[in-house]
Structures are given as C-alpha cells and as structure tokens.
Amino acid sequence: MTIEQVQQEIVDEFSMFEDWMDKYSYLIELGNELEPLDPKDKNDQNLIKGCQSRVWLVAELEDGKINFRGESDAVIVKGLVALLLRVVSGRKPQELLDSEMHFIDDLGLKQHLSPTRSNGLLAMVKQIRLYAVAYSKIEG
Amino acid sequence: MSYDIDKIRSYFPILKQEVYNKPLIYFDSAASSQKPIQVLMKEEELHNEYYGNIHRGAHFMADRATEAYEEVRERVRTFINADSRNEIIFTKGTTESINLVAASYGEQFLNEGDEIIVSEMEHHSNIVPWQLVARRKGVRIVKWPFNDDGTLSLDKLRNLLSTKTKMVAVAHVSNVLGTINPVKEIIEIAHQRNVPVLVDGAQAAPHLAIDVQELDADFYAFSAHKMYGPNGVGVLYGKEKWLEKMPPYQGGGEMISEVSFEETTFNELPYKFEAGTPNINGVIAFGAALELIDSIGLSHVAAWEHELLDYATSKLKEIEGLKIYGEAPGKSGVISFNIEGVHSYDMAMLLDKMGIALRSGHLCADTVMAHYDIQGCVRISFGMYNTKEEVDTFVNALNKVRMMF
DSSP: OOHHHHHHHHHHHHHTOOSHHHHHHHHHHHHHHSOOOOGGGSSTTTEEEOSSOEEEEEEEEETTEEEEEEEESSHHHHHHHHHHHHHHTTBOHHHHHHOOOOHHHHTTOGGGGOTTTOSSHHHHHHHHHHHHHHHHHHHO | OOOOHHHHHHTOGGGGOEETTEEOEEOBTTTOOOOOHHHHHHHHHHHHHOOOOTTTOSSHHHHHHHHHHHHHHHHHHHHTTOSOGGGEEEESSHHHHHHHHHHHHHHHHOOTTOEEEEETTOOGGGTHHHHHHHHHHTOEEEEEOBOTTSOBOHHHHHHHOOTTEEEEEEESBOTTTOOBOOHHHHHHHHHHTTOOEEEEOTTTTTTSOOOHHHHTOSEEEEEGGGTTSOTTOEEEEEOHHHHHHSOOSSOSSSSEEEEOSSOEEEOOTTGGGOOSSOOHHHHHHHHHHHHHHHHHOHHHHHHHHHHHHHHHHHHHHTSTTEEEEOOOTTOOSEEEEEETTBOHHHHHHHHHHTTEEOEEESTTOHHHHHHHTOSOEEEEEOOTTOOHHHHHHHHHHHHHHHHTO
16 A cells, blocks of 8 residues: 555544544554554654653664654554554655655644644654655665 | 622633633643733723833823833832832843843852752743853852652751852742742841842742742742733842842843943943833733732632632542642642553643643653653643632543543
C-alpha cells in the first residue's frame, strides 16, 4: 500500500466511531498496544521533548527503507505515534519526501499537532522528514 | 453581604461559551484570568473618546489619556499601599518586572562572588532572570529548598543567608503548590542581614490584600492579566531608595530628560524605567479591573475561592490514586495533582473534550517537578467566577477519564 492508501485506511477505520470518546478510547487502545521501545533507545539522543509529554523516535535504514520505532510517555500521544509509525515506517526516503501527512488533520485530531500543545508530536513529524532528507542523500 | 455569583458571572461574557458542545468550565485562572465587560468597555471607551500618546502632546486627547493613565498608577499605589507613586513602574508583566530588577539592580549592586537566594518553588520567571545576571556578574544562585508539603523553612533561610547574599527572590504564592509564603517574616529575616527581597506576587495579587509597606518588601512584581485585566501589563513596585540608585533598564523616549550625542540625562521616577510608548490602553483598562475587584472586595473573592478550594480538595481526595502536590495550611486556590496510571497530558486532553480548561505539564516550574520527581501534573485554579457546581462537573469528568485507562 502507498502512504496515501494507508492514510485513507486509517481515516476509514476512524469513521465508524460516533463520538469523540470512542475515538480517544481507540487511541488509548492503540497506545497501550504499541510495542515499547528498548529502554536503551529511550535516550536523550532519541528524545523529542515537549513540555506536556515526551516522544522518542528511532530510525534505522535497512535495504533502502527507513524503519521507524517510537514511543511516548502519554498514552494518547503513544496512540498517535502508533498511527504515524504505521504510515511512515518501512518506506523509502523519497516516498516520505513526496508525501504529505494529512490523516491526523482528517481525523479531527489536528490540535495534537498544534505548536502550543508542545506534546512532541509536531516535532516528531518534522524529525521524520529530516531523517528522510538525510537518508535520501545517503541513498542518492 | 452575600456573594452574588450570578451577577459576577454575568460580567464575563466568555463564560457563556460552549466548548465541544459542553458549557465551558474555566479552571485556568492562575495561567490567565478571563476579562470582564468593564475591562473590555474601558478599552473601547479610550479608543472612541480620548486616545493620544501620553506625557507628550500638548493637545486635549493626549492630556485626557495621560490623566487616565496616571489615575491607574494612583489606583495601583492604593491597591498595594505603596508610599509613593514614584514606586509604581508599569511593565509588560511580572516577567519583565523581575528582569528589570535582575538586570538593573544586578548591574549596580552585584559583584563577583555574591550570592542570590532563590526558592526552589519559583516560577521560571523568578529563576532565569537571576541566572542571566549571575552569569554576567559571576554571581552564585543559592537554592532554598522547600519541604514536601510545599512549605519553606525559615530556619533554612537563616542558614543560607551570609555576608555574600545580595538578594532573596521568592514567590508570595506558589503557582504550583498554592503555598502562601510568610513573606513578611522572610523579609524581616533578610533585612536583619541587610539583604533586600524581591517578591513575585503574580499569584498573590488576584487573591490576597497586599500591603507592601507592612510587608516591607523591597520589590514586588505582578501582572494585570491574572487579575481580570488585559494582557501585556504588569507592575513593578520598588522602594524609592533602590529605584533611585538603579540605572535605567531600557533606553528610549519617555525615560529621558535631555539627550545629546555626548550625554543623556534621565527622567525622574517612575518614568526612568518606562522607556518608549507604554501599553496605554492596557494600563487604563487595568484600572477598570482593579475597580471591579475593589467593588466586590478582595476579601469576599478570597473567601469564595477558599470555599471552592476546600470543597474541591475534599472531593478530589476521594479519588483513588490521586496525589495532590502542595498541602500547606491556608494555601491559595490552586490544586496540582496526578492520578496514578494516567499521564497528565492525556488527562488534560480528555477533560478539554468535556469542556474543562485546566493546565497540564511542568507548569513553568521544572524545579518543583524535579522536587517530586515527576515530569508534569495537572492544575486547576479558581477565579472569582467559579462555582461548586463546576467542581462537581469536573470531578465527575475526572472519574470518567480515570475509567478510560
């Protein structure tokens, strides 16, 4: 599936929820299910510090694709991280650079990407892009 | 006199708003309070009827605006019982007030090897300005730790004070813990060693009657926007004997007497510290906020908020796994807490969806978070317009959130 198709798939999944509480319960579920990072990966180098919550992001290039892993100390943020990873992990750098991350907005969860929330998510999205830029140069 | 909560709420149009189809419950007044119609109308009145740049123009509008601006200075003077209007400096907020003192007092009186005592419960605004001047001047910041219940020990202060101490910086009321610090005693102890004290009054001014002469404070800083006034206006009270000796903080219009390229002489107090065109509309509208507080009576507001605090505290304590940070006797109207197994961001997020505005995160007080070894917490804080019914709704919502994890 393309990045675009995965984003659409997520939007479809969420469309069955009638109210916000179901939506957030699902995010909490996704957050709880996300495989935790190895404690050694939760280091300062991988830390994206927000003032409300913290996010860790690990990127590894394998066979020309970037594998991302991540986690957050807040469960709802972790749920959003899980969704992001589903969209971006295992992609070629160029694929990431050619795509636009719009599903969070489509889900009505845009406020989590607001700079004022300072939950680390916006910085994570930017960081993913930076990794893509950096690895595209290595690959290129 | 009974507290007419309906009437008070009617002054704040925003309280009728709905958030995500739920009535707004605003429990974040310690971050910034809402603005009453009296303040909004004052600003409109100024712009419609008598606006001009103050202290400069020889025309009617400038005169009227100057008069209105200076009337507020006088009102502030009375509000905190300062001795002279020369001791009331308008700034853009508590943060700027403290930066002014740190930079200007620091420039004049701090030397290498000196020490500044700063309490561990301070807001970043009462830590970082001191660090900046400390770095410039080779001065050491000495931490005055607080006890786990959120109180400061005066004995510890006595032990920290030395001949090197040149300033004590302390909050009147902690923005996280709600502790009302015994500033009168603190100042007395510091003064015995001839050390001046700066009091961060940002969280005190909306709730407590302040008498800077009785406290004998050397500097006292607070913000209008936490007192139902507009943003971008703050006050620095400073004893004239200090302000006279301190160099200007910023240069520009208003603060000068005569300027040539060889030499500039500075204006007298308080103008020496008010460089440039000040926040004329903000200051004048702040006057309306003070008028409102005076008309209701700060003691009545305080009593009402105290009732809410007691009520909310007892309700919250019934919730399993809930821990409150700061339980000093007679504390002010903020409650910071965490619930075991629920991250503060998640909690704030879900409560927001239920129409409840509160603060989450480190609350601009990393040192307090470090004291309790936590990354953050949530805080509710009360203003004159909050009600017990809102507390009930909030507690129900909180229980609902707890069930989601």
